[in-house]
Amino acid sequence: MFPKATISRFPMYFRVLTEYNHQNIALVSSEEMARKVGVTSSQIRKDLSYFGSLGIRGAGYDVAYLLAKIKEILGMDKKRRLAIIGAGKLGLALAGYTGLKQHGLEVAALFDIDQSKWGTTSGQLTVFPLTALASQKEELGMEIAVLTVPGAVAQTVANMAVQAGFKALWNFAPVRLVVPKNVIVQYEDLVVGILTLSHHLARKFG
Amino acid sequence: MFPKATISRFPMYFRVLTEYNHQNIALVSSEEMARKVGVTSSQIRKDLSYFGSLGIRGAGYDVAYLLAKIKEILGMDKKRRLAIIGAGKLGLALAGYTGLKQHGLEVAALFDIDQSKWGTTSGQLTVFPLTALASQKEELGMEIAVLTVPGAVAQTVANMAVQAGFKALWNFAPVRLVVPKNVIVQYEDLVVGILTLSHHLARKFG
DNA sequence: TACCCCTTGTGATTATTTTCACAATCTCAA
DNA sequence: TTGAGATTGTGAAAATAATCACAAGGGGTA
Ligand SMILES: NC(=O)c1ccc[n+]([C@@H]2O[C@H](COP(=O)([O-])OP(=O)(O)OC[C@H]3O[C@@H](n4cnc5c(N)ncnc54)[C@H](O)[C@@H]3O)[C@@H](O)[C@H]2O)c1
Ligand SMILES: NC(=O)c1ccc[n+]([C@@H]2O[C@H](COP(=O)([O-])OP(=O)(O)OC[C@H]3O[C@@H](n4cnc5c(N)ncnc54)[C@H](O)[C@@H]3O)[C@@H](O)[C@H]2O)c1
Numbered sequence: 001m002f003p004k005a006t007i008s009r010f011p012m013y014f015r016v017l018t019e020y021n022h023q024n025i026a027l028v029s030s031e032e033m034a035r036k037v038g039v040t041s042s043q044i045r046k047d048l049s050y051f052g053s054l055g056i057r058g059a060g061y062d063v064a065y066l067l068a069k070i071k072e073i074l075g076m077d078k079k080r081r082l083a084i085i086g087a088g089k090l091g092l093a094l095a096g097y098t099g100l101k102q103h104g105l106e107v108a109a110l111f112d113i114d115q116s117k118w119g120t121t122s123g124q125l126t127v128f129p130l131t132a133l134a135s136q137k138e139e140l141g142m143e144i145a146v147l148t149v150p151g152a153v154a155q156t157v158a159n160m161a162v163q164a165g166f167k168a169l170w171n172f173a174p175v176r177l178v179v180p181k182n183v184i185v186q187y188e189d190l191v192v193g194i195l196t197l198s199h200h201l202a203r204k205f206g
Numbered sequence: 207m208f209p210k211a212t213i214s215r216f217p218m219y220f221r222v223l224t225e226y227n228h229q230n231i232a233l234v235s236s237e238e239m240a241r242k243v244g245v246t247s248s249q250i251r252k253d254l255s256y257f258g259s260l261g262i263r264g265a266g267y268d269v270a271y272l273l274a275k276i277k278e279i280l281g282m283d284k285k286r287r288l289a290i291i292g293a294g295k296l297g298l299a300l301a302g303y304t305g306l307k308q309h310g311l312e313v314a315a316l317f318d319i320d321q322s323k324w325g326t327t328s329g330q331l332t333v334f335p336l337t338a339l340a341s342q343k344e345e346l347g348m349e350i351a352v353l354t355v356p357g358a359v360a361q362t363v364a365n366m367a368v369q370a371g372f373k374a375l376w377n378f379a380p381v382r383l384v385v386p387k388n389v390i391v392q393y394e395d396l397v398v399g400i401l402t403l404s405h406h407l408a409r410k411f412g
Numbered sequence: 413t414a415c416c417c418c419t420t421g422t423g424a425t426t427a428t429t430t431t432c433a434c435a436a437t438c439t440c441a442a
Numbered sequence: 443t444t445g446a447g448a449t450t451g452t453g454a455a456a457a458t459a460a461t462c463a464c465a466a467g468g469g470g471t472a
Contacts, residue, residue: 003428003430005429006429008398009403010405011401029449037382040431041449042431043430046431046452048450049450055451056439057436057448057449058440059450060448072408073408075406078408078412080407082400089303090303093296093299097295097296099380099397105400167410168403168406168407176243178246184403185467186402188396188398189217190394191305191374193393194376195217197376198310198311199216199280200288201281202278209458209459210458211459212459235417237419237420248462249460251419254420254421255420255421261438262469263468264417264469266420364463
């Protein structure tokens with residue numbers, strides 16, 4: 001098995017490869033990529049080696065081929081649809097994020113318990129009542145539920161998402177969720193990042 | 207020195223301790239906390255031990271005391287002010303995020319290059335022209351610059367923030383920044399989280 | 413005070429991740 | 443076709459992080 005951190009480096013590899021591709025660069029060495037990504041070249045080679053011999057000895061990596069491989073590894077070759085639950089500040093920001101599309105991701109609909117938000121379209125999107133979650137999941141073929149609801153209701157909402165058949169949750173609420181074993185939760189705790197900075201500032205400057 | 211991951215667990219410790227405090231629970235064991243946070247009890251004890259003997263043998267940890275210690279470690283005892291650069295979808299969502307205050311953080315102002323956004327107050331906040339960054343930093347005592355600008359201009363904006371005297375950058379643009387050694391950058395790459403989910407879905411279900 | 417029980421704090425151990433270093437092998441030019 | 447030069451792929455070594463296991467104390471009770 002490969003380190004967990006390996007997968008977390010792939011999105012950055014994908015981005016720089018996309019750039020090379022854009023510049024019509026066909027071959028790239030691990031050394032060259034490393035400079036751009038900010039990791040060591042052996043780290044890149046090791047990461048890629050977990051998924052086969054993807055490069056060409058003496059030459060480097062074929063940009064187009066490696067891009068295709070990374071897409072496959074990250075599941076970007078198939079379009080994945082997202083349901084955003086909680087059409088608040090963060091939910092709407094994510095719904096309007098243009099960066100998702102280029103990674104094979106698409107927000108298909110939003111859901112909220114607040115009646116005043118229903119039907120409101122932000123961009124092309126519809127906000128459905130939370131009760132429509134299960135039916136719309138089937139209708140729109142959504143696979144990932146994005147939780148942007150207040151922490152106090154996050155567990156309840158997660159239960160509903162699981163009930164509706166979602167097997168993957170992307171949780172922005174600062175709460176640990178209890179879910180069945182076959183459901184994956186990815187936690188996104190933004191406070192960790194800013195408090196890490198705060199900690200460093202406190203250390204260095206008090 | 208302690209593992210990097212140690213600091214990343216402290217925000218969660220802080221949250222559960224706040225809950226205990228709210229429930230007037232004065233003492234808590236590492237075992238009890240571990241259940242709630244979702245890590246092992248020895249992990250918690252080890253994490254805390256890097257910062258001294260914070261518990262009471264045979265009894266557990268004094269909730270109020272540990273809270274105060276964690277605040278100190280994370281630099282939450284002093285209020286830190288943030289400058290959000292890029293008053294777009296994500297920047298405005300962060301500006302309106304109520305969770306920052308309870309961690310000693312406060313958004314003091316926003317900055318944007320787009321004239322049509324200047325002066326617009328979202329909540330109590332003002333959007334300043336980007337050129338006012340250095341002067342407002344002094345005026346408002348801001349320490350951390352939050353970068354929510356398009357990736358294409360992130361490096362330029364980072365340079366301006368460094369020029370203005372910011373020593374800590376919280377970067378949401380999917381770009382590796384080059385900054386002087388004495389400036390800290392915390393990267394927040396949301397695509398990593400969702401693509402990790404996508405990868406797992408691809409593995410399990412194709 | 414003496415004793416028992418409980419939980420911390422921490423060296424030692426184990427697991428995981430990264431880095432090193434070089435044999436394998438590919439490209440390209442003559 | 444051959445040889446020089448380049449870069450991958452990967453075991454082995456080193457570094458980092460998590461877990462174990464238990465001695466060291468502290469609290470409560472009689
Ligand atoms: N705003 C940010 O930048 C930010 C940053 C980090 C984390 N978060 C977290 O993201 C979550 C949302 O934050 P926000 O700032 O967008 O809050 P918000 O109040 O703007 O939005 C929350 C939305 O959830 C809806 N909601 C409430 N209960 C619901 C339920 N039971 N079912 C469905 N929808 C429900 C509300 O109607 C509202 O539209 C919170 O958990 C917050 O801690 C937000
Ligand atoms: N929206 C999201 O949910 C989301 C999620 C993940 C990452 N991001 C990243 O965050 C960044 C912002 O995304 P967004 O969706 O808020 O985009 P946005 O277009 O809504 O906002 C960008 C803002 O930056 C301003 N801007 C442009 N150039 C500037 C400059 N040189 N100086 C100052 N301000 C400038 C624009 O006027 C605009 O207000 C992007 O890098 C994006 O990749 C956004």
